[in-house]
Amino acid sequence: MKKLSYDVVILGGGAAGMGAIKGVLSQNASVLLIEREPSTGGVLNQCIHNGFGLQVFKKELTGPEYHEMYLETVEPFDAMYETTVLDVNFENSVLKAINAAGIYEIKYGALVLTTGARERPFEALRIPGSRPSGIFTAGLAQHFVNLENHLPGRRAVIIGSGDIGLIMARRLTLEGVEVEGVYEIMPYQGGLTRNVVQCLKDFNIPLHLSTSVVKIHGRERLEGVTVANFSDGNPVSGTERFVKCDTLVASVGLIPENDLVDKNIETSNDGGAVVDELMRTSVDNVFAAGNNVCIHDLVDFVTIEGETAGKNAARVAKGQKIPKREGFFKKGKGIRVLSVHYTTATVPFKMYVRVEHPMNMAMLKMNDTKLKVVLNAKPSEMIEIMLDPTKYNLKGEIVISATEVKK
Amino acid sequence: MNEKVVEMTCVVCPIGCDLKVTLDENGKFLSVTGNKCPKGAIYAKEEVTDPKRILPTSVKVIGGELPLVSVRTEKPIPKRLIFDAMKVIKSIHVNAPVKRGQVIIRNILNTKVNVIATRTVKENRKSP
Ligand SMILES: Cc1cc2nc3c(=O)[nH]c(=O)nc-3n(C[C@H](O)[C@H](O)[C@H](O)COP(=O)(O)OP(=O)(O)OC[C@H]3O[C@@H](n4cnc5c(N)ncnc54)[C@H](O)[C@@H]3O)c2cc1C
Numbered sequence: 001m002k003k004l005s006y007d008v009v010i011l012g013g014g015a016a017g018m019g020a021i022k023g024v025l026s027q028n029a030s031v032l033l034i035e036r037e038p039s040t041g042g043v044l045n046q047c048i049h050n051g052f053g054l055q056v057f058k059k060e061l062t063g064p065e066y067h068e069m070y071l072e073t074v075e076p077f078d079a080m081y082e083t084t085v086l087d088v089n090f091e092n093s094v095l096k097a098i099n100a101a102g103i104y105e106i107k108y109g110a111l112v113l114t115t116g117a118r119e120r121p122f123e124a125l126r127i128p129g130s131r132p133s134g135i136f137t138a139g140l141a142q143h144f145v146n147l148e149n150h151l152p153g154r155r156a157v158i159i160g161s162g163d164i165g166l167i168m169a170r171r172l173t174l175e176g177v178e179v180e181g182v183y184e185i186m187p188y189q190g191g192l193t194r195n196v197v198q199c200l201k202d203f204n205i206p207l208h209l210s211t212s213v214v215k216i217h218g219r220e221r222l223e224g225v226t227v228a229n230f231s232d233g234n235p236v237s238g239t240e241r242f243v244k245c246d247t248l249v250a251s252v253g254l255i256p257e258n259d260l261v262d263k264n265i266e267t268s269n270d271g272g273a274v275v276d277e278l279m280r281t282s283v284d285n286v287f288a289a290g291n292n293v294c295i296h297d298l299v300d301f302v303t304i305e306g307e308t309a310g311k312n313a314a315r316v317a318k319g320q321k322i323p324k325r326e327g328f329f330k331k332g333k334g335i336r337v338l339s340v341h342y343t344t345a346t347v348p349f350k351m352y353v354r355v356e357h358p359m360n361m362a363m364l365k366m367n368d369t370k371l372k373v374v375l376n377a378k379p380s381e382m383i384e385i386m387l388d389p390t391k392y393n394l395k396g397e398i399v400i401s402a403t404e405v406k407k
Numbered sequence: 408m409n410e411k412v413v414e415m416t417c418v419v420c421p422i423g424c425d426l427k428v429t430l431d432e433n434g435k436f437l438s439v440t441g442n443k444c445p446k447g448a449i450y451a452k453e454e455v456t457d458p459k460r461i462l463p464t465s466v467k468v469i470g471g472e473l474p475l476v477s478v479r480t481e482k483p484i485p486k487r488l489i490f491d492a493m494k495v496i497k498s499i500h501v502n503a504p505v506k507r508g509q510v511i512i513r514n515i516l517n518t519k520v521n522v523i524a525t526r527t528v529k530e531n532r533k534s535p
């Protein structure tokens with residue numbers, strides 16, 4: 001077993017991991033990236049559509065451009081690709097990793113978790129019927145089409161209106177696949193409005209709300225699905241209809257990837273790593289950033305989170321004291337997702353929330369203090385809240401809530 | 408006057424502002440509200456005359472470490488030309504290596520817009 005030692009080890013080289021590398025290097029600390037794929041970039045590699053970089057680069061880029069342009073701003077760093085971490089010993093700050101060249105024991109001063117998210121599998125939907133070939137998650141379909149030059153089929157039905165599903169509806173249409181429609185069980189869309197406009201409306205692809213698949217047909221290859229209207233999460237009998245298709249693409253959400261560490265660090269009920277605004281987890285020398293903390297709409301914020309995590313990890317690795325947690329945020333009424341969960345109440349920071357359901361006019365509050373009014377708040381669009389400890393009392397338990405208000 | 412207000416979402420960036428566009432009785436653009444930046448106004452005006460979109464897709468690579476290189480139109484092209492543009496893009500291939508920003512197709516369909524590579528694809532050293 002080869003032994004290595006670094007100030008900071010970073011697990012996962014997507015947008016958050018690259019940001020973390022830059023953050024560590026800015027503090028003149030040593031850094032090692034461990035990535036299971038052959039290169040950096042993560043999900044950016046397969047997101048060939050435009051919509052990245054408006055905050056960080058002040059222009060609209062595609063995922064691959066964002067990846068390469070950001071990497072060009074990072075000084076050279078040590079990396080191990082196609083490498084898997086076997087386990088992490090949090091008490092001794094040592095991890096074991098393996099690749100084709102051998103097994104490594106790596107000592108770290110601080111660890112940064114930037115492992116991103118994985119797709120919620122199709123099976124999580126528990127749809128009855130056969131399991132022929134032709135069923136894909138949206139991210140897998142995106143990987144096939146954009147990186148491997150394979151088309152999944154000829155006539156596709158998309159289940160779930162999350163962003164990846166919407167983007168794949170356009171992508172498949174452009175490649176000559178007939179997209180019959182997008183079926184969404186909720187009464188509102190799952191992805192950004194801009195994607196509904198430019199991916200569905202531009203190509204006359206219907207979006208069926210309050211509708212979902214109730215049965216799969218076909219033996220070897222998918223032959224079609226039965227769809228039905230839904231009300232309060234249950235199919236409405238008598239509304240079933242058969243839709244012919246040879247491909248079913250499921251875009252039913254992302255789950256923060258924390259399998260390796262979730263027995264040792266605190267996670268929230270949606271699976272994200274719980275952190276404070278310094279991006280520190282419940283273990284003092286372990287930091288986290290990106291989609292494994294909370295699913296982000298915009299890569300720019302992932303990068304910024306990564307940079308913060310890397311910088312603070314380097315400070316801890318070098319023995320600097322960083323302030324302790326003072327405030328704790330709890331989800332109140334009308335809030336589905338919230339991050340960060342803690343604050344040291346020493347520096348201004350951004351908190352991200354998603355509302356529970358669409359609201360025409362949402363009033364966001366911190367305990368009884370009004371924070372801001374958001375027009376047209378939707379669960380699919382993350383809301384940013386600036387919190388400044390010189391303006392608000394951020395100590396103790398703080399409940400964040402969102403309620404519908406009249407004009 | 409029979410002014411008409413149409414609602415639309417600006418798709419120029421992921422913020423996705425909700426726009427209210429006022430048109431005159433002939434459907435001509437008069438004014439817009441709801442845009443957080445000037446790009447939204449240009450978008451609204453174009454959207455009611457000749458809508459334009461950036462087209463992101465990919466092109467086959469010969470001799471590369473990857474089978475495809477992602478590409479996009481440098482600027483938005485008229486929406487009505489998107490499928491014709493796809494035909495042109497699908498009919499060609501490039502040879503590795505490909506550099507990010509490299510022009511893959513010049514002046515596609517006489518739009519004065521180039522199609523550029525959005526990533527680097529190195530040569531595949533293993534197979535010729
Ligand atoms: C389909 C889709 C479309 C999007 N569209 C937009 C858009 O238009 N505009 C925008 O701004 N943002 C968009 N986003 C959001 C943004 O791109 C992502 O939130 C961001 O890139 C996520 O970065 P990340 O580093 O957190 O995760 P990832 O990119 O998922 O990176 C995680 C990395 O960790 C590695 N890894 C995981 N586990 C391990 C392990 N155990 N050991 C070693 N390595 C590991 C993975 O291989 C991967 O490289 C989109 C996201 C998706 C999925």
Ligand code: SF4
Nearest residue numbers: 417420423424444447
């Ligand atoms: S108006 Fe400006 S800020 Fe709003 S979506 Fe359009 S480009 Fe983005």
